[in-house]
Amino acid sequence: MSDAQHHKRKKLLGMNPGTAAHRLRKMILWKFVVQTGVNICYRCGKEITSIDELSIDHKRSWLLSETPLETFFDLDNIAFSHLSCNCSVGEHDPTERINKRIHSDGMVLCHECGEYLSPDKFSLRPEGDMAGRHVPYRPHCKKCRVIRKTRGDSY
Ligand SMILES: [Zn+2]
Numbered sequence: 001m002s003d004a005q006h007h008k009r010k011k012l013l014g015m016n017p018g019t020a021a022h023r024l025r026k027m028i029l030w031k032f033v034v035q036t037g038v039n040i041c042y043r044c045g046k047e048i049t050s051i052d053e054l055s056i057d058h059k060r061s062w063l064l065s066e067t068p069l070e071t072f073f074d075l076d077n078i079a080f081s082h083l084s085c086n087c088s089v090g091e092h093d094p095t096e097r098i099n100k101r102i103h104s105d106g107m108v109l110c111h112e113c114g115e116y117l118s119p120d121k122f123s124l125r126p127e128g129d130m131a132g133r134h135v136p137y138r139p140h141c142k143k144c145r146v147i148r149k150t151r152g153d154s155y
């Protein structure tokens with residue numbers, strides 16, 4: 001897509017076309033999830049009642065798997081959960097989160113490419129963005145940040 005096309009679409013949609021496409025895919029998913037009655041949270045067992053609460057969850061963590069790629073795309077390993085239930089996993093013990101993110105050898109995990117890279121491959125979070133956070137690095141490596149930007153991911 002050319003830059004002009006991209007800007008036209010962005011203007012018409014009032015948002016990044018990448019963000020819009022992501023939202024549309026999620027809406028389609030939500031429709032079928034409700035239709036087939038699988039909108040039950042894998043973690044707390046309660047019903048998921050709104051699309052904003054829906055998250056795609058991995059039953060076994062792919063980050064800790066010896067075969068992360070296979071585990072990530074293993075459909076039998078996929079469940080649905082409340083976003084809040086999914087995100088609160090491991091939060092009781094911040095060291096667990098930190099250990100997941102920063103390996104004992106000092107390498108830092110990029111949440112986009114899933115690789116452990118040396119810390120200089122990451123930029124630091126801006127000051128004031130550290131509230132409740134334990135790791136000073138941005139979630140994605142510099143290389144992935146560029147890719148995500150061109151793809152239109154807003155975060
Ligand atoms: Zn739940």
Ligand SMILES: [Zn+2]
Pocket residue numbers: 110111112113114115140141142143144
């Ligand atoms: Zn990366």
